Amino acid sequence: xxxxQLVLQWIEGQLSEGKLAVGGRLPAERTLAEQLxxxxxxxxxxxxxxxxxxxxxxxVGSGPEAGTVVISDPTAAxxxxxxxxxxxxxxxxxxxxxxxxxxxxxAASHARPDSPELSGAARLLEExxxxxxxxxxxxxxxxxxxxxxxxxxxxxxxSAMMGSLxxxxxxxxxxxxxxxxxxxxxxxxxxxxxxxxxxxxRNDDGERAAKxxxxxxxxxxxxxxxRHSS
Amino acid sequence: xxxxQLVLQWIEGQLSEGKLAVGGRLPAERTLAEQLxxxxxxxxxxxxxxxxxxxxxxxVGSGPEAGTVVISDPTAAxxxxxxxxxxxxxxxxxxxxxxxxxxxxxAASHARPDSPELSGAARLLEExxxxxxxxxxxxxxxxxxxxxxxxxxxxxxxSAMMGSLxxxxxxxxxxxxxxxxxxxxxxxxxxxxxxxxxxxxRNDDGERAAKxxxxxxxxxxxxxxxRHSS
Numbered sequence: 171x172x173x174x175q176l177v178l179q180w181i182e183g184q185l186s187e188g189k190l191a192v193g194g195r196l197p198a199e200r201t202l203a204e205q206l207x208x209x210x211x212x213x214x215x216x217x218x219x220x221x222x223x224x225x226x227x228x229x230v231g232s233g234p235e236a237g238t239v240v241i242s243d244p245t246a247a248x249x250x251x252x253x254x255x256x257x258x259x260x261x262x263x264x265x266x267x268x269x270x271x272x273x274x275x276x277a278a279s280h281a282r283p284d285s286p287e288l289s290g291a292a293r294l295l296e297e298x299x300x301x302x303x304x305x306x307x308x309x310x311x312x313x314x315x316x317x318x319x320x321x322x323x324x325x326x327x328x329s330a331m332m333g334s335l336x337x338x339x340x341x342x343x344x345x346x347x348x349x350x351x352x353x354x355x356x357x358x359x360x361x362x363x364x365x366x367x368x369x370x371x372r373n374d375d376g377e378r379a380a381k382x383x384x385x386x387x388x389x390x391x392x393x394x395x396x397r398h399s400s
Numbered sequence: 401x402x403x404x405q406l407v408l409q410w411i412e413g414q415l416s417e418g419k420l421a422v423g424g425r426l427p428a429e430r431t432l433a434e435q436l437x438x439x440x441x442x443x444x445x446x447x448x449x450x451x452x453x454x455x456x457x458x459x460v461g462s463g464p465e466a467g468t469v470v471i472s473d474p475t476a477a478x479x480x481x482x483x484x485x486x487x488x489x490x491x492x493x494x495x496x497x498x499x500x501x502x503x504x505x506x507a508a509s510h511a512r513p514d515s516p517e518l519s520g521a522a523r524l525l526e527e528x529x530x531x532x533x534x535x536x537x538x539x540x541x542x543x544x545x546x547x548x549x550x551x552x553x554x555x556x557x558x559s560a561m562m563g564s565l566x567x568x569x570x571x572x573x574x575x576x577x578x579x580x581x582x583x584x585x586x587x588x589x590x591x592x593x594x595x596x597x598x599x600x601x602r603n604d605d606g607e608r609a610a611k612x613x614x615x616x617x618x619x620x621x622x623x624x625x626x627r628h629s630s
Contacts, residue, residue, distance in 0.1 A: 174448060182483070182484060182487050185484070185487035185488050185489075186487045188489075191488070191489075192488055192489075192490065211441070214445070215444070215445055215448045218404060218445045218448060218449055219448055219449055219452045220484070222449045222452065222453070223452070223480070223481045223484055224481070224485070225484045225485070225488065240488065242485060242488045242490035244481060244482065244485040244490065244491060247481040247484075247485070248478055248481055248482070250453070251453045251454070251474060251477040251478055251481060252474065252478070252557075253412070254412060254415070254450070254453055254455050254477075255454070255455070255472060255474040255477070255560075257412050257415035257416045258415050258421070258422055258455065258470065258472045259418075259421075259422075260422065260472035260474065260556065261474060261556050261557055261560070262556065265555045265556050265557040265558070266557050268555055268557075268558075269555060269557040269558055269561070272502070272503075272506050272558070273502075276502050325495045325498055325499060326490065326491050326492065326495050327482075327491055327495040327496050327498070327499040327565070328495070328498075328499055328502070330485075330491070331499070331561060335557070
Protein backbone atom coordinates (compact mmCIF):
# COMPACT_ATOMS: atom_id res chain seq x y z
CA UNK A 171 0.00 0.00 0.00
CA UNK A 172 1.30 3.43 -0.91
CA UNK A 173 1.67 6.10 1.72
CA UNK A 174 -1.23 8.32 0.62
CA GLN A 175 -3.46 5.25 0.82
CA LEU A 176 -2.36 4.73 4.43
CA VAL A 177 -3.62 8.23 5.17
CA LEU A 178 -6.93 7.55 3.41
CA GLN A 179 -7.36 4.33 5.35
CA TRP A 180 -6.65 6.06 8.65
CA ILE A 181 -9.20 8.81 7.95
CA GLU A 182 -11.82 6.30 6.82
CA GLY A 183 -11.24 4.40 10.06
CA GLN A 184 -11.73 7.57 12.11
CA LEU A 185 -15.01 8.25 10.28
CA SER A 186 -16.28 4.69 10.77
CA GLU A 187 -15.50 4.78 14.47
CA GLY A 188 -17.22 8.16 14.84
CA LYS A 189 -14.00 9.86 15.99
CA LEU A 190 -14.38 12.20 13.03
CA ALA A 191 -17.83 13.38 11.98
CA VAL A 192 -19.41 15.80 9.51
CA GLY A 193 -18.54 19.35 10.59
CA GLY A 194 -15.39 18.18 12.38
CA ARG A 195 -11.84 19.11 11.35
CA LEU A 196 -8.96 16.93 10.26
CA PRO A 197 -5.74 17.27 12.26
CA ALA A 198 -3.27 19.72 10.67
CA GLU A 199 -1.25 18.36 7.75
CA ARG A 200 1.97 18.38 9.75
CA THR A 201 0.39 16.60 12.72
CA LEU A 202 -1.05 13.89 10.50
CA ALA A 203 2.24 13.43 8.69
CA GLU A 204 4.12 12.99 11.98
CA GLN A 205 1.52 10.74 13.52
CA LEU A 206 1.32 8.39 10.52
CA UNK A 207 5.03 8.78 9.68
CA UNK A 208 4.44 9.76 6.09
CA UNK A 209 5.44 12.84 4.10
CA UNK A 210 3.30 15.97 4.04
CA UNK A 211 3.00 15.42 0.29
CA UNK A 212 1.26 12.10 0.92
CA UNK A 213 -1.12 13.74 3.40
CA UNK A 214 -1.94 16.44 0.86
CA UNK A 215 -2.57 13.84 -1.87
CA UNK A 216 -4.97 11.97 0.39
CA UNK A 217 -6.81 15.21 1.18
CA UNK A 218 -7.13 16.05 -2.52
CA UNK A 219 -8.72 12.63 -3.11
CA UNK A 220 -11.13 13.12 -0.20
CA UNK A 221 -12.04 16.54 -1.61
CA UNK A 222 -12.77 14.99 -5.00
CA UNK A 223 -14.89 12.36 -3.22
CA UNK A 224 -16.94 15.07 -1.48
CA UNK A 225 -15.77 13.96 1.99
CA UNK A 226 -13.80 17.08 3.02
CA UNK A 227 -13.57 20.74 2.08
CA UNK A 228 -9.96 21.90 2.14
CA UNK A 229 -9.23 24.74 4.52
CA VAL A 230 -7.93 28.15 3.58
CA GLY A 231 -6.32 30.85 5.71
CA SER A 232 -5.61 30.52 9.42
CA GLY A 233 -7.51 30.99 12.67
CA PRO A 234 -10.50 29.05 14.03
CA GLU A 235 -12.13 28.78 10.58
CA ALA A 236 -9.05 27.25 8.97
CA GLY A 237 -8.39 23.56 8.55
CA THR A 238 -9.92 20.80 6.49
CA VAL A 239 -13.56 20.20 7.41
CA VAL A 240 -15.47 16.93 7.03
CA ILE A 241 -18.53 17.38 4.81
CA SER A 242 -20.83 14.91 3.09
CA ASP A 243 -21.49 15.47 -0.57
CA PRO A 244 -21.80 12.01 -2.13
CA THR A 245 -23.70 13.40 -5.13
CA ALA A 246 -20.76 15.52 -6.25
CA ALA A 247 -18.36 12.61 -5.83
CA UNK A 248 -20.46 10.10 -7.73
CA UNK A 249 -21.21 12.75 -10.34
CA UNK A 250 -17.57 13.50 -11.13
CA UNK A 251 -16.71 9.81 -11.24
CA UNK A 252 -19.58 9.09 -13.62
CA UNK A 253 -18.78 12.12 -15.76
CA UNK A 254 -15.18 10.98 -16.17
CA UNK A 255 -16.31 7.53 -17.21
CA UNK A 256 -18.85 8.95 -19.63
CA UNK A 257 -15.88 10.88 -21.07
CA UNK A 258 -13.90 7.63 -21.56
CA UNK A 259 -16.97 6.38 -23.45
CA UNK A 260 -17.16 3.39 -21.16
CA UNK A 261 -20.62 4.43 -19.98
CA UNK A 262 -22.94 5.14 -22.92
CA UNK A 263 -25.45 7.98 -22.54
CA UNK A 264 -28.30 5.60 -23.43
CA UNK A 265 -27.46 3.51 -20.34
CA UNK A 266 -27.49 6.68 -18.23
CA UNK A 267 -30.93 7.63 -19.56
CA UNK A 268 -32.28 4.14 -18.89
CA UNK A 269 -30.91 4.26 -15.33
CA UNK A 270 -32.49 7.71 -14.81
CA UNK A 271 -35.85 6.25 -15.84
CA UNK A 272 -35.40 3.37 -13.40
CA UNK A 273 -34.40 5.51 -10.40
CA UNK A 274 -36.85 8.34 -11.06
CA UNK A 275 -39.88 6.08 -11.60
CA UNK A 276 -39.05 4.32 -8.36
CA ALA A 277 -38.72 7.68 -6.57
CA ALA A 278 -42.01 8.98 -8.03
CA SER A 279 -43.84 5.89 -6.88
CA HIS A 280 -42.33 6.13 -3.38
CA ALA A 281 -42.54 9.92 -2.87
CA ARG A 282 -44.65 10.80 0.15
CA PRO A 283 -47.64 13.03 -0.75
CA ASP A 284 -47.19 15.10 2.43
CA SER A 285 -43.42 15.45 2.10
CA PRO A 286 -42.10 19.03 2.57
CA GLU A 287 -39.91 18.59 -0.53
CA LEU A 288 -43.08 18.71 -2.66
CA SER A 289 -43.78 22.34 -1.67
CA GLY A 290 -40.28 23.17 -2.86
CA ALA A 291 -41.00 21.29 -6.09
CA ALA A 292 -44.21 23.31 -6.60
CA ARG A 293 -42.30 26.58 -6.17
CA LEU A 294 -39.78 25.47 -8.79
CA LEU A 295 -42.62 24.84 -11.24
CA GLU A 296 -43.92 28.38 -10.63
CA GLU A 297 -40.49 29.74 -11.52
CA UNK A 298 -40.43 27.63 -14.67
CA UNK A 299 -43.93 28.85 -15.62
CA UNK A 300 -42.84 32.51 -15.59
CA UNK A 301 -42.60 34.28 -18.94
CA UNK A 302 -39.24 34.60 -20.63
CA UNK A 303 -37.24 32.04 -18.64
CA UNK A 304 -33.93 31.49 -20.46
CA UNK A 305 -33.22 27.94 -21.70
CA UNK A 306 -30.32 27.32 -19.34
CA UNK A 307 -32.27 28.64 -16.35
CA UNK A 308 -35.18 26.40 -17.31
CA UNK A 309 -32.86 23.38 -17.48
CA UNK A 310 -31.31 24.20 -14.09
CA UNK A 311 -34.77 24.49 -12.49
CA UNK A 312 -35.77 21.27 -14.24
CA UNK A 313 -32.86 19.39 -12.61
CA UNK A 314 -33.80 20.80 -9.19
CA UNK A 315 -37.46 19.80 -9.67
CA UNK A 316 -36.52 16.19 -10.46
CA UNK A 317 -34.13 16.06 -7.51
CA UNK A 318 -36.81 17.43 -5.17
CA UNK A 319 -39.13 14.60 -6.23
CA UNK A 320 -36.36 12.09 -5.56
CA UNK A 321 -35.71 13.58 -2.12
CA UNK A 322 -39.43 13.22 -1.35
CA UNK A 323 -38.96 9.44 -1.60
CA UNK A 324 -36.57 9.61 1.36
CA UNK A 325 -33.75 7.33 0.15
CA UNK A 326 -30.39 9.16 0.36
CA UNK A 327 -28.60 6.65 -1.87
CA UNK A 328 -31.18 6.91 -4.67
CA SER A 329 -31.07 10.72 -4.37
CA ALA A 330 -27.27 10.76 -4.57
CA MET A 331 -27.23 8.39 -7.55
CA MET A 332 -29.91 10.35 -9.38
CA GLY A 333 -28.14 13.62 -8.75
CA SER A 334 -24.88 12.13 -9.96
CA LEU A 335 -26.47 10.87 -13.17
CA UNK A 336 -27.85 14.34 -13.87
CA UNK A 337 -24.53 15.96 -13.05
CA UNK A 338 -22.62 13.54 -15.25
CA UNK A 339 -24.62 14.61 -18.32
CA UNK A 340 -25.24 18.33 -17.59
CA UNK A 341 -23.07 19.53 -20.46
CA UNK A 342 -24.54 16.90 -22.75
CA UNK A 343 -28.14 17.79 -21.79
CA UNK A 344 -27.48 21.45 -22.47
CA UNK A 345 -26.08 20.69 -25.95
CA UNK A 346 -29.09 18.44 -26.65
CA UNK A 347 -31.50 21.38 -26.60
CA UNK A 348 -29.82 22.46 -29.85
CA UNK A 349 -31.34 19.36 -31.49
CA UNK A 350 -34.90 20.27 -30.55
CA UNK A 351 -37.00 21.49 -33.50
CA UNK A 352 -38.92 24.04 -31.38
CA UNK A 353 -37.75 24.88 -27.85
CA UNK A 354 -40.89 26.84 -26.90
CA UNK A 355 -43.15 23.94 -27.84
CA UNK A 356 -40.95 21.52 -25.90
CA UNK A 357 -40.87 23.81 -22.87
CA UNK A 358 -44.69 24.05 -22.83
CA UNK A 359 -44.97 20.29 -22.98
CA UNK A 360 -42.38 19.79 -20.23
CA UNK A 361 -44.20 22.32 -18.00
CA UNK A 362 -47.53 20.52 -18.40
CA UNK A 363 -45.91 17.12 -17.76
CA UNK A 364 -44.19 18.39 -14.59
CA UNK A 365 -47.53 19.58 -13.19
CA UNK A 366 -49.16 16.23 -14.00
CA UNK A 367 -46.37 14.32 -12.25
CA UNK A 368 -46.58 16.50 -9.13
CA UNK A 369 -50.38 16.18 -9.07
CA UNK A 370 -50.19 12.40 -9.30
CA UNK A 371 -47.80 12.27 -6.32
CA ARG A 372 -49.96 14.64 -4.28
CA ASN A 373 -52.99 12.48 -5.06
CA ASP A 374 -51.00 9.52 -3.70
CA ASP A 375 -51.15 7.80 -7.09
CA GLY A 376 -47.59 6.50 -7.17
CA GLU A 377 -48.18 4.12 -10.03
CA ARG A 378 -49.42 6.92 -12.31
CA ALA A 379 -46.59 9.23 -11.18
CA ALA A 380 -44.01 6.56 -12.07
CA LYS A 381 -45.49 6.03 -15.54
CA UNK A 382 -45.66 9.77 -16.21
CA UNK A 383 -42.04 10.29 -15.15
CA UNK A 384 -40.82 7.46 -17.39
CA UNK A 385 -42.75 8.82 -20.39
CA UNK A 386 -41.51 12.35 -19.61
CA UNK A 387 -37.83 11.39 -19.60
CA UNK A 388 -38.00 8.99 -22.55
CA UNK A 389 -40.07 11.47 -24.59
CA UNK A 390 -37.53 14.23 -24.07
CA UNK A 391 -34.54 12.22 -25.23
CA UNK A 392 -36.51 10.78 -28.15
CA UNK A 393 -37.43 14.28 -29.27
CA UNK A 394 -33.78 15.30 -29.01
CA UNK A 395 -32.83 12.35 -31.17
CA UNK A 396 -31.08 10.11 -28.63
CA ARG A 397 -31.40 6.40 -29.30
CA HIS A 398 -32.42 4.51 -26.22
CA SER A 399 -33.63 0.98 -25.61
CA SER A 400 -35.79 0.37 -22.56
CA UNK B 401 -9.75 27.03 -9.93
CA UNK B 402 -6.74 25.41 -8.29
CA UNK B 403 -3.91 24.12 -10.39
CA UNK B 404 -4.55 20.39 -9.91
CA GLN B 405 -8.12 21.03 -11.09
CA LEU B 406 -6.74 22.58 -14.28
CA VAL B 407 -4.91 19.32 -14.90
CA LEU B 408 -8.05 17.28 -14.25
CA GLN B 409 -10.05 19.47 -16.61
CA TRP B 410 -7.44 19.14 -19.34
CA ILE B 411 -7.38 15.33 -19.06
CA GLU B 412 -11.18 15.14 -19.03
CA GLY B 413 -11.22 17.25 -22.19
CA GLN B 414 -8.73 14.92 -23.89
CA LEU B 415 -10.91 11.94 -22.99
CA SER B 416 -14.11 13.62 -24.25
CA GLU B 417 -12.49 14.53 -27.54
CA GLY B 418 -11.15 11.00 -27.97
CA LYS B 419 -7.52 12.19 -27.95
CA LEU B 420 -6.97 9.94 -24.95
CA ALA B 421 -8.69 6.55 -24.81
CA VAL B 422 -8.74 3.46 -22.61
CA GLY B 423 -5.37 1.70 -22.98
CA GLY B 424 -3.62 4.93 -23.92
CA ARG B 425 -0.94 6.63 -21.83
CA LEU B 426 -0.87 10.07 -20.24
CA PRO B 427 2.04 12.32 -21.19
CA ALA B 428 4.91 12.14 -18.68
CA GLU B 429 4.47 14.16 -15.48
CA ARG B 430 7.16 16.65 -16.47
CA THR B 431 5.72 17.15 -19.96
CA LEU B 432 2.24 17.78 -18.59
CA ALA B 433 3.57 20.21 -16.00
CA GLU B 434 5.42 22.21 -18.66
CA GLN B 435 2.55 22.16 -21.12
CA LEU B 436 -0.05 23.32 -18.59
CA UNK B 437 2.40 25.55 -16.71
CA UNK B 438 1.71 24.00 -13.33
CA UNK B 439 3.95 22.30 -10.80
CA UNK B 440 4.74 18.60 -10.96
CA UNK B 441 3.10 18.33 -7.54
CA UNK B 442 -0.19 19.51 -9.05
CA UNK B 443 0.10 17.00 -11.87
CA UNK B 444 0.73 14.22 -9.36
CA UNK B 445 -2.26 15.29 -7.25
CA UNK B 446 -4.52 15.18 -10.30
CA UNK B 447 -3.23 11.72 -11.20
CA UNK B 448 -3.89 10.45 -7.66
CA UNK B 449 -7.48 11.67 -7.95
CA UNK B 450 -7.91 9.98 -11.34
CA UNK B 451 -6.50 6.78 -9.86
CA UNK B 452 -9.03 6.96 -7.02
CA UNK B 453 -11.76 7.52 -9.62
CA UNK B 454 -10.72 4.39 -11.55
CA UNK B 455 -9.74 6.42 -14.64
CA UNK B 456 -5.98 5.72 -14.70
CA UNK B 457 -3.52 3.19 -13.32
CA UNK B 458 -0.35 4.89 -12.20
CA UNK B 459 2.79 3.67 -13.91
CA VAL B 460 5.78 2.07 -12.24
CA GLY B 461 9.32 1.56 -13.49
CA SER B 462 10.59 2.70 -16.86
CA GLY B 463 10.59 1.40 -20.43
CA PRO B 464 7.63 0.85 -22.78
CA GLU B 465 5.43 -0.51 -19.97
CA ALA B 466 5.93 2.56 -17.77
CA GLY B 467 3.67 5.58 -17.66
CA THR B 468 0.15 6.22 -16.46
CA VAL B 469 -2.40 4.19 -18.42
CA VAL B 470 -6.04 5.13 -19.00
CA ILE B 471 -8.37 2.42 -17.68
CA SER B 472 -12.09 2.33 -17.00
CA ASP B 473 -13.15 1.04 -13.63
CA PRO B 474 -16.23 3.07 -12.64
CA THR B 475 -17.34 0.41 -10.16
CA ALA B 476 -14.23 0.85 -8.02
CA ALA B 477 -14.59 4.62 -8.09
CA UNK B 478 -18.25 4.70 -7.16
CA UNK B 479 -17.62 2.00 -4.58
CA UNK B 480 -14.92 3.92 -2.72
CA UNK B 481 -16.99 7.11 -2.81
CA UNK B 482 -20.05 5.33 -1.43
CA UNK B 483 -17.99 3.50 1.19
CA UNK B 484 -16.54 6.77 2.47
CA UNK B 485 -20.00 8.29 2.73
CA UNK B 486 -21.35 5.23 4.49
CA UNK B 487 -18.45 5.77 6.92
CA UNK B 488 -19.57 9.38 7.57
CA UNK B 489 -22.99 7.88 8.35
CA UNK B 490 -24.58 10.13 5.77
CA UNK B 491 -25.78 7.13 3.80
CA UNK B 492 -27.64 4.65 6.03
CA UNK B 493 -27.17 0.96 5.30
CA UNK B 494 -30.96 0.52 5.06
CA UNK B 495 -31.01 2.94 2.09
CA UNK B 496 -28.22 0.95 0.46
CA UNK B 497 -30.15 -2.29 0.89
CA UNK B 498 -33.30 -0.72 -0.56
CA UNK B 499 -31.32 0.58 -3.55
CA UNK B 500 -29.79 -2.87 -4.07
CA UNK B 501 -33.29 -4.34 -4.21
CA UNK B 502 -34.35 -1.72 -6.75
CA UNK B 503 -31.35 -2.16 -9.08
CA UNK B 504 -31.14 -5.94 -8.79
CA UNK B 505 -34.86 -6.54 -9.40
CA UNK B 506 -34.64 -4.35 -12.47
CA ALA B 507 -31.57 -6.25 -13.67
CA ALA B 508 -33.20 -9.65 -13.04
CA SER B 509 -36.28 -8.64 -15.02
CA HIS B 510 -34.13 -7.34 -17.92
CA ALA B 511 -31.46 -10.07 -18.00
CA ARG B 512 -31.36 -11.82 -21.37
CA PRO B 513 -32.01 -15.58 -21.09
CA ASP B 514 -29.36 -16.35 -23.73
CA SER B 515 -26.74 -14.00 -22.31
CA PRO B 516 -23.23 -15.52 -21.98
CA GLU B 517 -22.98 -14.02 -18.47
CA LEU B 518 -25.56 -16.59 -17.31
CA SER B 519 -23.19 -19.48 -18.02
CA GLY B 520 -20.65 -17.75 -15.80
CA ALA B 521 -23.35 -17.33 -13.15
CA ALA B 522 -24.16 -21.06 -13.32
CA ARG B 523 -20.48 -21.97 -12.82
CA LEU B 524 -20.35 -19.72 -9.75
CA LEU B 525 -23.34 -21.58 -8.28
CA GLU B 526 -21.51 -24.89 -8.79
CA GLU B 527 -18.56 -23.54 -6.83
CA UNK B 528 -20.88 -22.39 -4.06
CA UNK B 529 -22.58 -25.79 -3.98
CA UNK B 530 -19.29 -27.61 -3.28
CA UNK B 531 -18.79 -29.06 0.20
CA UNK B 532 -16.83 -27.11 2.78
CA UNK B 533 -16.79 -23.68 1.14
CA UNK B 534 -15.53 -21.18 3.74
CA UNK B 535 -17.93 -18.35 4.70
CA UNK B 536 -15.81 -15.59 3.17
CA UNK B 537 -15.31 -17.56 -0.06
CA UNK B 538 -19.05 -18.15 -0.22
CA UNK B 539 -19.73 -14.42 0.22
CA UNK B 540 -17.19 -13.49 -2.48
CA UNK B 541 -18.80 -15.95 -4.93
CA UNK B 542 -22.21 -14.60 -3.92
CA UNK B 543 -21.19 -11.06 -4.90
CA UNK B 544 -19.85 -12.29 -8.24
CA UNK B 545 -23.07 -14.22 -8.92
CA UNK B 546 -25.23 -11.14 -8.34
CA UNK B 547 -22.94 -9.00 -10.51
CA UNK B 548 -23.07 -11.59 -13.32
CA UNK B 549 -26.87 -11.35 -13.29
CA UNK B 550 -26.65 -7.56 -13.46
CA UNK B 551 -24.21 -7.75 -16.36
CA UNK B 552 -26.67 -10.02 -18.19
CA UNK B 553 -29.10 -7.09 -18.28
CA UNK B 554 -26.59 -5.16 -20.40
CA UNK B 555 -26.70 -1.73 -18.74
CA UNK B 556 -23.16 -0.64 -17.77
CA UNK B 557 -24.38 2.12 -15.43
CA UNK B 558 -26.66 -0.20 -13.48
CA SER B 559 -23.82 -2.77 -13.29
CA ALA B 560 -21.38 -0.15 -12.02
CA MET B 561 -23.85 1.19 -9.45
CA MET B 562 -24.74 -2.27 -8.23
CA GLY B 563 -21.10 -3.26 -7.94
CA SER B 564 -20.35 -0.08 -6.05
CA LEU B 565 -23.19 -0.68 -3.58
CA UNK B 566 -21.85 -4.16 -2.89
CA UNK B 567 -18.31 -2.89 -2.55
CA UNK B 568 -19.38 -0.11 -0.20
CA UNK B 569 -20.78 -2.62 2.30
CA UNK B 570 -18.37 -5.56 1.88
CA UNK B 571 -16.89 -5.20 5.35
CA UNK B 572 -20.34 -4.68 6.81
CA UNK B 573 -21.79 -7.71 5.00
CA UNK B 574 -18.97 -9.89 6.26
CA UNK B 575 -19.56 -8.78 9.88
CA UNK B 576 -23.31 -9.39 9.44
CA UNK B 577 -22.78 -13.14 9.07
CA UNK B 578 -21.85 -13.11 12.75
CA UNK B 579 -25.49 -12.18 13.52
CA UNK B 580 -26.90 -15.20 11.73
CA UNK B 581 -28.23 -17.88 14.09
CA UNK B 582 -27.10 -20.77 11.85
CA UNK B 583 -24.77 -20.12 8.91
CA UNK B 584 -25.15 -23.60 7.37
CA UNK B 585 -28.94 -23.26 7.28
CA UNK B 586 -28.66 -19.78 5.76
CA UNK B 587 -26.14 -20.98 3.18
CA UNK B 588 -28.45 -23.83 2.10
CA UNK B 589 -31.34 -21.43 1.70
CA UNK B 590 -29.23 -18.93 -0.26
CA UNK B 591 -28.02 -21.71 -2.59
CA UNK B 592 -31.56 -22.83 -3.35
CA UNK B 593 -32.72 -19.25 -3.90
CA UNK B 594 -29.83 -18.55 -6.29
CA UNK B 595 -30.78 -21.57 -8.42
CA UNK B 596 -34.43 -20.47 -8.50
CA UNK B 597 -33.47 -16.96 -9.63
CA UNK B 598 -31.20 -18.26 -12.39
CA UNK B 599 -33.88 -20.72 -13.54
CA UNK B 600 -36.49 -17.94 -13.73
CA UNK B 601 -34.19 -15.82 -15.91
CA ARG B 602 -33.36 -18.77 -18.17
CA ASN B 603 -37.08 -19.48 -18.54
CA ASP B 604 -37.50 -15.85 -19.63
CA ASP B 605 -39.75 -15.14 -16.64
CA GLY B 606 -38.35 -11.74 -15.73
CA GLU B 607 -41.23 -10.84 -13.44
CA ARG B 608 -40.69 -13.93 -11.31
CA ALA B 609 -36.91 -13.44 -11.31
CA ALA B 610 -37.35 -9.86 -10.05
CA LYS B 611 -39.65 -10.94 -7.22
CA UNK B 612 -37.32 -13.75 -6.19
CA UNK B 613 -34.29 -11.44 -6.12
CA UNK B 614 -36.11 -8.87 -3.98
CA UNK B 615 -37.26 -11.54 -1.51
CA UNK B 616 -33.76 -13.05 -1.49
CA UNK B 617 -32.01 -9.78 -0.58
CA UNK B 618 -34.63 -8.58 1.90
CA UNK B 619 -34.82 -12.01 3.56
CA UNK B 620 -31.08 -12.09 4.10
CA UNK B 621 -30.87 -8.70 5.79
CA UNK B 622 -33.98 -9.43 7.86
CA UNK B 623 -32.42 -12.67 9.08
CA UNK B 624 -29.25 -10.78 9.97
CA UNK B 625 -31.33 -8.30 11.96
CA UNK B 626 -31.05 -5.20 9.74
CA ARG B 627 -34.05 -2.90 9.84
CA HIS B 628 -35.22 -1.95 6.39
CA SER B 629 -38.31 -0.23 5.07
CA SER B 630 -39.36 -1.02 1.52
